[in-house]
Each structure stands twice: as C-alpha cells, then as structure tokens.
Amino acid sequence: MIKIHELEKSFKDVSVLKGVSITIKDSEIYGIVGQSGAGKSTLLRCINGLESFESGYVEVDGTKVDVKDKVALKNLRRRMGMIFQGFNLLERLDVYDNIALPLKFWGIKTNTEESRKKILDLIELVGLSEKVHAKPRELSGGQKQRVAIARALVLDPEFLLCDEATSALDPEITKGILALLQKINKELGITIIVVTHQMEVVKQICNKVAFLSGGKVLAEGKPEEMFIQPRIPEIKAFLHDRSEILPDYGVNIQLFFTGEGSMEPIVTMMARELDEDFSICWAKIEDFRDELHGSLVINAKEEDEERICSFLDKKNVSWEVLK
Numbered sequence: 001m002i003k004i005h006e007l008e009k010s011f012k013d014v015s016v017l018k019g020v021s022i023t024i025k026d027s028e029i030y031g032i033v034g035q036s037g038a039g040k041s042t043l044l045r046c047i048n049g050l051e052s053f054e055s056g057y058v059e060v061d062g063t064k065v066d067v068k069d070k071v072a073l074k075n076l077r078r079r080m081g082m083i084f085q086g087f088n089l090l091e092r093l094d095v096y097d098n099i100a101l102p103l104k105f106w107g108i109k110t111n112t113e114e115s116r117k118k119i120l121d122l123i124e125l126v127g128l129s130e131k132v133h134a135k136p137r138e139l140s141g142g143q144k145q146r147v148a149i150a151r152a153l154v155l156d157p158e159f160l161l162c163d164e165a166t167s168a169l170d171p172e173i174t175k176g177i178l179a180l181l182q183k184i185n186k187e188l189g190i191t192i193i194v195v196t197h198q199m200e201v202v203k204q205i206c207n208k209v210a211f212l213s214g215g216k217v218l219a220e221g222k223p224e225e226m227f228i229q230p231r232i233p234e235i236k237a238f239l240h241d242r243s244e245i246l247p248d249y250g251v252n253i254q255l256f257f258t259g260e261g262s263m264e265p266i267v268t269m270m271a272r273e274l275d276e277d278f279s280i281c282w283a284k285i286e287d288f289r290d291e292l293h294g295s296l297v298i299n300a301k302e303e304d305e306e307r308i309c310s311f312l313d314k315k316n317v318s319w320e321v322l323k
C-alpha cells in the first residue's frame with residue numbers, strides 16, 4: 001500500500017503540489033488524472049523518490065520514503081517499475097538487451113538460464129516473441145511500449161508506475177496496451193498507478209481515480225461515480241462533453257444511470273405514467289471497465305418539473321435540474 005499524506009512540493013517559489021493526500025491499495029489500478037500542468041508527473045516522481053518534497057510524507061507498506069537515504073531509495077526504486085510516454089529505449093540495443101538492462105544495472109548476470117528464461121517469458125507476456133532481436137527503430141510505437149513494459153517488469157516490481165504511457169499512441173493501439181496492463185495487474189498481482197490526461201484510459205482500466213487540479217486532489221473515488229455525474233466545476237470543464245446548446249425554454253433535467261438498469265424503460269414509463277410529452281436533448285452511454293453507465297437530458301414544461309422529479313425519485317434514478 002502507498003499512502004501519501006499532505007504532500008507539498010514547489011519548484012523554486014512555485015508551489016506545484018499543495019497538500020496532496022491519496023491512498024493506493026495493493027492490486028489496484030489507480031489513476032491520477034487531470035489537465036496538463038496539474039502536477040501529476042511530479043506526484044508520480046515523489047512516489048518513487050525521483051523528486052524530493054518539502055513537507056508531508058510518502059509511505060510504502062508502512063515505511064516512510066526518505067529521499068536522503070540513498071540506499072533505501074535505490075531499493076525502493078527496484079520495487080517500482082516505470083514506463084513513460086516516450087518509451088526511453090536504447091536504440092543500439094535489441095528488444096532482448098533493452099529488457100535485460102535493469103538486470104545488468106543491478107549486477108545480475110544476464111547469461112544464466114534463469115535470466116534468459118525470465119527475459120523470454122516477459123517477451124512472450126507482452127506479445128513480442130517474433131521480435132526478440134529487433135532494434136527499436138524496427139518497431140511500432142505500441143511495440144516499443146511493450147518492450148518498455150517488459151523492461152519495467154524484469155526486476156519483479158510490486159508496483160508499475162505509468163506516466164502518460166499511451167498518450168503518444170492511437171486509440172486502437174492504446175486499447176491493446178491497456179489490456180496488457182490489466183493482464184499484468186490480474187495475473188502478476190502488480191499494483192498499477194497510471195498518470196494520464198486521457199479519460200479513455202481511466203474508463204477502461206482504473207478501479208479508483210484521483211482528480212488533480214492545480215496541485216490539489218479535488219476528488220477521489222470510482223471513475224464512474226466521479227465522471228458520470230460530475231459535481232465539481234473543474235471536473236465538468238475537464239470532460240467538456242455536454243453540449244451547452246440546451247433549450248432555453250422549459251426545464252432541462254439530467255438523468256443518471258449507473259450500473260444495472262437501462263434508461264429506456266424509465267423514459268417511456270415516465271411518458272406513459274405522467275401522460276406528458278418531453279424531448280430528449282442529449283444523451284450518452286459510456287463504458288467503464290466493461291460496465292455501461294449513461295446519462296441523458298430531457299426538456300419538459302416548467303410546470304411538470306415537480307411531478308417528473310418525484311417520479312424519478314420513486315424509481316431511484318438520480319437527477320439534476322440544469323440551470
């Protein structure tokens with residue numbers, strides 16, 4: 001478990017993390033999401049000791065990270081694999097040797113049967129068995145990230161830290177990489193922390209997410225709870241997906257559907273039961289870790305607002321009147 005408590009960090013006199021507190025449990029896929037400049041990468045670098053901080057603490061399995069203790073820091077980094085947007089592979093080395101690099105760095109012999117098996121198993125895990133001796137320039141972006149993932153796993157880390165790992169990849173390739181991260185989380189039991197500005201990443205794989213803005217955590221929770229019915233203006237702005245062209249007459253009511261239950265019967269039932277007409281102005285259905293969640297906005301006559309809202313309450317549908 002990683003516990004971050006009231007972390008404060010500045011560069012010169014610019015405050016970048018302003019009292020960040022989050023807890024990442026074992027085996028979670030935890031997302032840190034927010035606009036560019038929010039402080040996400042800095043927070044990630046504080047977690048693995050690449051960056052120092054002024055106050056607060058980072059605790060890994062009950063032990064506080066001391067950035068001045070070089071030996072402890074080195075051992076901590078061994079427990080945390082990391083991947084980046086830019087892959088950071090060595091061009092002159094092939095896939096195999098890139099993956100072997102951390103072993104060399106730690107003085108572990110790479111020509112033993114054990115090391116060879118480990119590296120080849122990882123190459124198979126990331127789906128690159130055909131490319132063992134290819135150089136990075138012969139690989140696509142997605143394949144390069146697969147090499148970087150295998151390299152990050154070669155020292156058997158407990159945590160995998162990903163900083164915008166899919167931000168340079170197109171949507172289809174991103175899906176494949178995210179599926180691979182999910183497999184690693186499930187099969188190897190590795191806790192994964194993903195820093196991203198991409199909602200797709202959060203929706204596809206995160207069990208839990210912290211929304212970071214201006215160096216502060218504005219919300220922490222399940223992605224579907226945070227993003228289907230966002231209440232915080234910064235999060236609404238981040239999603240910027242609701243058409244603002246709603247009717248300026250009558251009343252606009254947004255309905256939220258999470259998990260079980262579909263929106264369609266509710267809407268037709270409501271029309272029948274209340275014997276009222278209303279129009280659907282906007283709707284979306286989203287997929288969070290293969291579970292559907294949706295939301296729609298209806299426009300009705302102002303005098304019907306109360307009856308509609310009490311109907312929705314009776315049916316246990318969340319709603320919000322949009323002003």
Ligand SMILES: Nc1ncnc2c1ncn2[C@@H]1O[C@H](COP(=O)(O)OP(=O)(O)O)[C@@H](O)[C@H]1O
Nearest residue numbers: 011012016034035036037038039040041042043
């Ligand atoms: N090494 C650095 N020196 C000075 N300022 C930095 C440094 N790294 C990041 N910053 C500043 O800290 C803020 C947060 O940056 P960063 O953590 O990279 O945000 P994000 O990853 O969310 O885009 C930005 O304003 C950035 O300019």
Ligand SMILES: [Mg+2]
Nearest residue numbers: 040041042164
């Ligand atoms: Mg960043």
